[in-house]
Amino acid sequence: MAIPGSGLAKGLAVTLRTMTKKTVTAQYPDVQPELPPRTRGVIGLFEENCTVCMLCARECPDWCIYIDSHKETVPAAVPGGRERSRNVLDRFAIDFSLCMYCGICIEVCPFDALFWSPEFEYAETDIHELTHERDKLREWMWTVPEPPALDPRAEEPKEIAAARKAAEKAATAAAAEAAAAEAAAAAEAEARPAEGEQQ
Numbered sequence: 001m002a003i004p005g006s007g008l009a010k011g012l013a014v015t016l017r018t019m020t021k022k023t024v025t026a027q028y029p030d031v032q033p034e035l036p037p038r039t040r041g042v043i044g045l046f047e048e049n050c051t052v053c054m055l056c057a058r059e060c061p062d063w064c065i066y067i068d069s070h071k072e073t074v075p076a077a078v079p080g081g082r083e084r085s086r087n088v089l090d091r092f093a094i095d096f097s098l099c100m101y102c103g104i105c106i107e108v109c110p111f112d113a114l115f116w117s118p119e120f121e122y123a124e125t126d127i128h129e130l131t132h133e134r135d136k137l138r139e140w141m142w143t144v145p146e147p148p149a150l151d152p153r154a155e156e157p158k159e160i161a162a163a164r165k166a167a168e169k170a171a172t173a174a175a176a177e178a179a180a181a182e183a184a185a186a187a188e189a190e191a192r193p194a195e196g197e198q199q
C-alpha cells in the first residue's frame, strides 16, 4: 500500500532534480545552434560542373528542380574533326517550398554539381521567394563546408591517384626535356671552340 503523500514527494523530487539540471534550451536566434557538419540546410549549385544531364530533375520525388537549357555547337578541336554539340544551362532553380530535403538530387548528380550547405535562415513571407534561381544557388556554394579529411588508412581516391600519376608523368617529361636541352647546350658549347680552331 502506498504511503500517503509519497506521490507528492516523488513529484517534488522530480521538480527539484529538473530545477538544478543545466538548461539545454538553445536560445536561438540570440545564440546560433551548433549544427552537425552534414546538416541539410539548403542546396548549393556549382554551375561549372553541371552538364545539364537532367538526372537530378528526373529523380527528384517532388519535381521541384526546374532546368532549362539550349544546345550549342562546339567547333572541331582539330582540323578535319567533327563539330560537337553541348548543352548550355539557361535556368536552374529549386523550389524549397516543395523540397523535402531527401538529398536524392545530390546523390544522383554524376558530376558533383550539387552540395548540401548547413544554412537554414532563408524563411520568406512570400512563398514564391522560396524558389531559388541559379544565382542564389551559386551563392549558397560559399557556405558549403569543406569535405571531412579522409581516413588515413583509406584507399587513395581514384581521381586523386589519376591526378597524381598525371602530375608525376608531366614532371618526369619536363625533367627529361630539361636534361636533353642541357645536354644539347653543353654539346653546342663544346663544339664551338673546335669550330674556332678550324678557322
Ligand code: SF4
Binding pocket: 059, 060, 061, 062, 063, 064, 065, 094, 098, 099, 100, 101, 102, 103, 104, 105, 106
Ligand atoms: S532534396 Fe529531394 S526533394 Fe529536394 S530538390 Fe533534391 S531531390 Fe528534390
Ligand code: SF4
Binding pocket: 049, 050, 051, 052, 053, 054, 055, 056, 057, 067, 108, 109, 110, 111, 112, 113, 114
Ligand atoms: S544531375 Fe548534376 S549535372 Fe545533371 S543536371 Fe543535375 S546538377 Fe546538373
